[in-house]
Amino acid sequence: MSVGHIARAFEENGIPTVIVATKAFRPRLEVMSLPRLVLTPYPMGRPLGAPNNAAGQRQTLLAALDLLETAESNGSIVEVDYPYR
Amino acid sequence: MSGETFVEYKDSFSYGSRPDLSFKFLKGLSEEEAATFLHDLITKVGEAIDDGDATRIIEHVTQGQIEAYSKPTQWAYDDGPFAKLAKPVRESRIGLLTSTGHFLEGKDPEPFGVKNMTQAEAVERITDFVKSTPELSEIPADVPADQLLVRHGGYDIRGVQADRNVALPIDRMTELAAEGVIGDFASPAYSFVGAAAQTPISRKLAPKWADMFKERQIEGAVLVPV
Structure with a gap:
């Protein structure tokens, strides 16, 4: 929830944000009316992907940056499904 | 442990006698679900013993976490603000902020005034952390791995210890900036211990950190909770 509060404050101050989180956090984040959310199917504590899987981490970040640029309204949520390894 | 019930056993992974933060969710499952x-x-x-494929295990653990975290918390809002990115990402200065609890060697935020607090001590003091006001640590994008430390009593830090980029993707952001995918990656990035009191974050810290990002002319932010 900490990061959800930060996203809301940043947006109120004109800084666009995108949150990258593991899917387990969806229920908690969704109710916070957040601007942009990329959800990943990975174990908690590893939201970008597996250790030393640079290609996978990169794909997750690219999805986040794409949403940062293209989202048109609050509540923009994307689920990615790249393999963990 | 004689006479330990199954409920006591499953709950012991959550800040009990068998703390393992990847499995603390077992406490959130009913006896039958666990x-x-x-x-x-x-x-x-048993299946993985023969083919060596751990994917099914990782997916099962992840699914367990998802089921256990299915209830929202009290922090709900009917609507929320939205700022549009003024320029494409390839022309924008992008910042990074995570709740991973990273800090630099020699710049330990020393929670509760404790010097050199271990991860085990942070886990033991989780109830103190969730009532506390966190401190923001600066993380230069080029910090060597041996000078970057992490401590957070709320999640399993083994992943970020193996590779910081699983939740603090400073190397991936640096690469994307070098390739021109991002206009500029604003270094330092920032990290704090997200297991903290929510009201001061919401009312005081988050607006203050937003001002700091604006002063640093950061035009968009990637935020990573753990």
């Missing part, structure tokens, strides 16, 4: 989860886990471990 029994089913563990039985299925054993079955999948």
